[in-house]
Amino acid sequence: MTPLELVEIAVLGYFLVVNGFLLVLLALTWLDLGRQRQETWLSDPARLRGSELAPRISVIAPAYGEQATIAQSTRALLALGYPQLEVVVVVDGSPDDTLGELERAFALAPVTPIYRRTIPTAPVRGVFRSREAPSLVVVDKENGGKADALNVGLCVSTGTLVCAIDADTIIDPGALVRMVRPFLERVDVVAAGGTIRPVNGARVRDGRVVDVAVPRRPLAALQAVEYLRAFLPGRVGWNRLGGNLIISGAFGLFRRDAMLAVGGYEDETVGEDMELVAALRRHGHETGGPRSVAFVPDPVAWTEVPEDLRTLGRQRDRWHRGLADVLWRHRATFGRPRYGPLGLVAMPYFTLVELLAPLVEAAGLLLLLAELLILGIDAEFAVLFLLVAYGLGMLITTATVLTDELTYRSFGRPRETVRLLGWALVEPLGYRQLTVWWRLRGLIRWLGGAREWGQMQRRGFAHGAAPGTDDEAPGTRRAA
Amino acid sequence: MTDLLEPILLVEAVLLALVVLGTLGHAGWRALERRRLRPRLEEARDAIVSTLSPAPLSGATEEALRALGRLPRRMRLGLLAGVGEQVTGDAGQRITELTAAAGLDRRLARDAAARRPRRRLRAARALTATGGGTAIVPALLDDEDPSTRAQAAMWVVRHGDEDAIRRVVAHAFDEDGLSRFASADAIVRIGPRSAPALAAALTEDRGAGLVVPLQVAGHVRDLRLLEPVRALCASPLPAVRAQALRSLARIGGIAENPLLEAALTDPEPAVRAAAVEGLGRVGAWRSAQAIGAALRDPAWDVRRAAGLALLALDAPGRLVLRRALDDEDRFAADMARRALDEERMA
Numbered sequence: 001m002t003p004l005e006l007v008e009i010a011v012l013g014y015f016l017v018v019n020g021f022l023l024v025l026l027a028l029t030w031l032d033l034g035r036q037r038q039e040t041w042l043s044d045p046a047r048l049r050g051s052e053l054a055p056r057i058s059v060i061a062p063a064y065g066e067q068a069t070i071a072q073s074t075r076a077l078l079a080l081g082y083p084q085l086e087v088v089v090v091v092d093g094s095p096d097d098t099l100g101e102l103e104r105a106f107a108l109a110p111v112t113p114i115y116r117r118t119i120p121t122a123p124v125r126g127v128f129r130s131r132e133a134p135s136l137v138v139v140d141k142e143n144g145g146k147a148d149a150l151n152v153g154l155c156v157s158t159g160t161l162v163c164a165i166d167a168d169t170i171i172d173p174g175a176l177v178r179m180v181r182p183f184l185e186r187v188d189v190v191a192a193g194g195t196i197r198p199v200n201g202a203r204v205r206d207g208r209v210v211d212v213a214v215p216r217r218p219l220a221a222l223q224a225v226e227y228l229r230a231f232l233p234g235r236v237g238w239n240r241l242g243g244n245l246i247i248s249g250a251f252g253l254f255r256r257d258a259m260l261a262v263g264g265y266e267d268e269t270v271g272e273d274m275e276l277v278a279a280l281r282r283h284g285h286e287t288g289g290p291r292s293v294a295f296v297p298d299p300v301a302w303t304e305v306p307e308d309l310r311t312l313g314r315q316r317d318r319w320h321r322g323l324a325d326v327l328w329r330h331r332a333t334f335g336r337p338r339y340g341p342l343g344l345v346a347m348p349y350f351t352l353v354e355l356l357a358p359l360v361e362a363a364g365l366l367l368l369l370a371e372l373l374i375l376g377i378d379a380e381f382a383v384l385f386l387l388v389a390y391g392l393g394m395l396i397t398t399a400t401v402l403t404d405e406l407t408y409r410s411f412g413r414p415r416e417t418v419r420l421l422g423w424a425l426v427e428p429l430g431y432r433q434l435t436v437w438w439r440l441r442g443l444i445r446w447l448g449g450a451r452e453w454g455q456m457q458r459r460g461f462a463h464g465a466a467p468g469t470d471d472e473a474p475g476t477r478r479a480a
Numbered sequence: 481m482t483d484l485l486e487p488i489l490l491v492e493a494v495l496l497a498l499v500v501l502g503t504l505g506h507a508g509w510r511a512l513e514r515r516r517l518r519p520r521l522e523e524a525r526d527a528i529v530s531t532l533s534p535a536p537l538s539g540a541t542e543e544a545l546r547a548l549g550r551l552p553r554r555m556r557l558g559l560l561a562g563v564g565e566q567v568t569g570d571a572g573q574r575i576t577e578l579t580a581a582a583g584l585d586r587r588l589a590r591d592a593a594a595r596r597p598r599r600r601l602r603a604a605r606a607l608t609a610t611g612g613g614t615a616i617v618p619a620l621l622d623d624e625d626p627s628t629r630a631q632a633a634m635w636v637v638r639h640g641d642e643d644a645i646r647r648v649v650a651h652a653f654d655e656d657g658l659s660r661f662a663s664a665d666a667i668v669r670i671g672p673r674s675a676p677a678l679a680a681a682l683t684e685d686r687g688a689g690l691v692v693p694l695q696v697a698g699h700v701r702d703l704r705l706l707e708p709v710r711a712l713c714a715s716p717l718p719a720v721r722a723q724a725l726r727s728l729a730r731i732g733g734i735a736e737n738p739l740l741e742a743a744l745t746d747p748e749p750a751v752r753a754a755a756v757e758g759l760g761r762v763g764a765w766r767s768a769q770a771i772g773a774a775l776r777d778p779a780w781d782v783r784r785a786a787g788l789a790l791l792a793l794d795a796p797g798r799l800v801l802r803r804a805l806d807d808e809d810r811f812a813a814d815m816a817r818r819a820l821d822e823e824r825m826a
Contacts, residue, residue: 012485047634050669051665051668052665052668052699053661053664053665053668053695053696053699111821112817112818112821113818114784114787114788114815114818114819116780181658184657184658184661185626185656185657185658186657187657378482380482381482381485384482384485384486384489385485387485387489387492388485388488388489388492391489391492391493391496392492394496395492395495395496395499398496398499398500398503399499401503402499402502402503402506405503405506405507405510406506413511414507414508414510414511414514415507415511417503417506417507418503418504418507421500421503421504421507425500
């Protein structure tokens with residue numbers, strides 16, 4: 001066997017192992033979904049809504065450049081229908097009139113709340129409370145980035161649990177009631193994540209999603225497929241493997257005391273959401289405290305996804321830099337039995353599969369191309385190789401669509417499932433290769449020390465929202 | 481390599497075709513079912529609602545049963561449960577009767593005794609909403625599956641007798657978090673009827689397990705709970721003492737001042753904070769000076785609780801806070817300032 005053949009086998013083997021692992025995750029997802037759907041005794045939100053014993057939740061929403069939508073999205077948060085709810089909006093040195101808009105809409109008055117500044121942050125200019133909505137607290141602070149804004153919110157908030165969201169995330173009514181379930185079930189749960197779906201194709205009224213649909217624009221529709229795959233086998237399956245490392249920054253619920261114990265969000269990384277989960281799990285293992293991370297598929301939050309290649313590329317680039325950075329920061333846990341499933345399963349998987357996948361995939365494609373052009377290998381072999389490699393990925397994606405059709409029907413009507421299936425079949429043809437390039441670029445830029453967030457063009461989904469330029473991670477950004 | 485790849489590709493292609501066909505088939509079937517069953521579902525819902533009026537038309541029940549009979553069993557049950565959750569009293573009783581007349585109660589009884597936990601859970605859930613199950617659900621209170629136990633506790637809120645309530649109270653010590661929470665929540669919803677069982681439970685030697693029942697006692701607020709709660713204020717466990725003091729303030733009110741004030745010297749900060757919080761809650765203005773002294777406590781949580789408690793005392797508390805602005809202890813002065821700032825909003 002020639003060295004080239006060995007490399008071919010290695011690349012193909014890598015594809016098969018990676019996709020095989022995803023198949024295992026999908027199988028675990030099937031098991032877990034069945035159990036979860038049966039055990040949702042709190043699926044009637046009214047049950048917990050009327051409870052005097054429900055744990056208090058503080059929703060923290062960082063806001064930067066949200067003047068057009070902030071009043072409406074804050075009203076939607078206040079109307080979430082959770083019994084013990086506090087909404088903390090942190091205006092992160094926004095250059096527009098986000099604070100003024102909040103003052104006008106909610107009759108804010110300045111207060112000096114009694115709270116501990118346990119995490120160092122950019123200076124706080126003022127804290128306000130609404131005369132009209134007593135559960136609303138608004139913090140005005142100097143710009144310090146999303147993590148910094150979340151940390152201020154964490155210090156000011158009073159809930160036992162903290163729900164971190166982006167200011168433009170739309171949370172389904174009843175989602176918090178469902179999300180709190182793992183914390184009621186087990187004392188060792190430190191964080192829980194819910195499902196994120198692209199809002200681009202949906203109809204939004206008064207800060208609520210009133211009609212769901214697969215996005216009509218191709219790039220957003222392809223991301224709808226990607227999100228589905230990321231949140232069904234990508235997260236549910238991990239529940240049985242000791243929990244994964246990612247809870248989306250757009251929608252996650254955490255134990256506040258544990259967050260404070262690890263010093264809140266790390267603002268020196270662009271992957272602050274993943275870093276927090278890794279830190280919480282690591283801290284739990286080191287101190288013997290709570291360390292489980294649960295994913296609950298039925299609480300849903302909606303977020304706008306990029307609809308142009310440039311913005312999407314920058315987003316994926318940043319996500320991959322964040323991933324690399326977090327794995328590097330917590331490399332001490334890699335492969336160490338002391339850290340249980342975190343060290344033995346999650347860290348190796350995220351390093352060898354998530355981090356290196358674009359590298360191996362790009363190497364495989366380049367190698368095949370080189371062989372075809374320089375060595376003149378059989379074109380039939382090249383086609384077969386690609387079909388096998390991408391066919392397995394396609395199989396997993398379509399199986400995910402089938403799982404969704406049989407369970408949650410994310411996009412409602414049957415014709416939307418058919419549409420989603422269509423996009424699942426074309427996703428490996430071009431789109432996937434683009435994501436490989438963006439992730440590879442992110443990896444290279446991380447090695448070069450790039451740490452910035454970048455810009456994102458957003459169209460705006462809320463009624464009355466004007467399209468505009470905003471932060472890449474919707475919500476807040478560090479000043480340039 | 482080509483020889484290796486071809487069979488792999490073939491397997492992939494077959495699986496892919498099956499998955500695609502399965503998805504399309506299920507979506508198509510769903511679309512057809514939707515079209516077929518939606519009008520029937522609406523008809524059945526209207527028919528059920530028409531039986532709930534105080535004076536239903538003659539034949540309304542038969543009409544409802546006929547409409548229900550045109551639906552699949554799962555949908556029938558879902559519809560009755562959905563309506564049942566919204567109504568109580570006579571209307572709730574009619575839903576129970578309709579469920580029985582539709583023959584669903586026999587099926588639920590079989591499910592409640594099934595080997596698979598998910599079937600038992602489903603039965604408990606349906607019976608909670610539709611009513612009935614007096615001979616079936618109490619047995620599920622001790623089910624091996626925590627979710628089923630939790631659901632059975634919810635059933636007791638609406639349909640349980642004294643014995644069932646006693647058993648729900650016992651589950652406030654459940655090792656499983658969900659069952660424990662559901663039981664505690666059920667006891668609070670049941671209210672004073674649960675007081676005798678809860679009072680007896682609070683006398684058991686359960687160590688830190690008493691925290692949840694104590695918390696529940698504070699929400700039930702029945703005077704029959706006062707004695708055991710008072711006794712637990714002397715528990716050797718700080719977490720129990722702290723929760724007992726909080727609940728004592730909620731149940732006993734101003735009469736419990738001496739016990740709460742005595743706890744201000746407890747060695748544990750969490751207990752002192754709970755005592756201060758309790759004094760603020762009961763409006764013990766005579767204790768304003770003692771609470772004011774807690775502004776100098778070395779523990780931040782106690783100082784914060786003192787600031788908030790003094791605010792709750794209104795004029796006497798504000799007076800103490802204003803004096804504390806010039807306190808030699810700068811931590812006390814700072815907390816007083818913060819508390820007074822907080823008060824501006826109120």
